[in-house]
Amino acid sequence: MTVIAVPYHLDEHLPGLELPLAPDHTVVADLPEGGRWQRMAALYEQVATLVAEEVGAGRVPVVLSGDCTTSLGVVAGLQQAGRAPALVWFDAHGDVQTPETSTSGYLGGFPVRQLVGGSDRTVAEHIGLRPVPERDVVLVDARDLDPAEAEYLAGAAIRRVPVAGLPGVLPSGPVYLHLDVDVVDPEELPGLLFPSPDGPGLADVTAAVHAVLHSCDVVAIGLACTWHPGTGGNRVIASLAEELVAG
Ligand SMILES: NC(=[NH2+])NCCC[C@H](N)C(=O)O
Numbered sequence: 001m002t003v004i005a006v007p008y009h010l011d012e013h014l015p016g017l018e019l020p021l022a023p024d025h026t027v028v029a030d031l032p033e034g035g036r037w038q039r040m041a042a043l044y045e046q047v048a049t050l051v052a053e054e055v056g057a058g059r060v061p062v063v064l065s066g067d068c069t070t071s072l073g074v075v076a077g078l079q080q081a082g083r084a085p086a087l088v089w090f091d092a093h094g095d096v097q098t099p100e101t102s103t104s105g106y107l108g109g110f111p112v113r114q115l116v117g118g119s120d121r122t123v124a125e126h127i128g129l130r131p132v133p134e135r136d137v138v139l140v141d142a143r144d145l146d147p148a149e150a151e152y153l154a155g156a157a158i159r160r161v162p163v164a165g166l167p168g169v170l171p172s173g174p175v176y177l178h179l180d181v182d183v184v185d186p187e188e189l190p191g192l193l194f195p196s197p198d199g200p201g202l203a204d205v206t207a208a209v210h211a212v213l214h215s216c217d218v219v220a221i222g223l224a225c226t227w228h229p230g231t232g233g234n235r236v237i238a239s240l241a242e243e244l245v246a247g
Helices: 036-056 071-080 111-115 122-127 147-154 163-169 202-215 238-246
Strands: 002-006 061-065 086-090 137-140 159-161 174-180 217-224
Touching (some): 036 217, 061 071, 071 174, 111 137, 174 202
Parallel strands (some): 086 174
């Protein structure tokens, strides 16, 4: 394992973001002037390069960031290293928005759709990210879907399961395990940017993550620390984060 910190929320540097693990590497980039996706593309290019190097050296990167879009760089890095992964994506949200369908305009609601080849293509084109087939994507507990997301998922090959339904759908090849902490019920994890009620508890999420780590060939992990800085999420999530590096 190797812990990589990317202390950003989208293109915004958050040097004070509390992370639940001490990093071996921290990615900080001089981002160009320009559109937000162009700025994020410059950041994720560095993430991809570092992930590819670490994977090439036989290590499993655990990438900590403040959002879910950093996953674009992680998956591109895995592809560069010859380990094109399936995705097991824990998140309260679907993250399958597009510029046309998003009513909030929140760019952090796009990354799964970008990973399967849709939505805004700026980052994918800049860093050479190839589409992950929809059938290789499992959304775990995406309980908070916008109407356009529900409509898209109803016609897509992406699978969606509750935490307890995971054992039946685990992929057999290399896996990128993504964990947006907002999958956890907000009663147990206050301070989330996008709290979504009625989620699984921390113990159930930890058990499910443990099962993925032990049943799949997990080649990289992304931990999206989507909390407001200063709200103590890093402490609540500490034992779950330790589980990720224990492997
Ligand atoms: N992974 C997340 N926290 N995503 C938040 C997305 C919220 C909402 N679905 C939107 O697109 O605006």
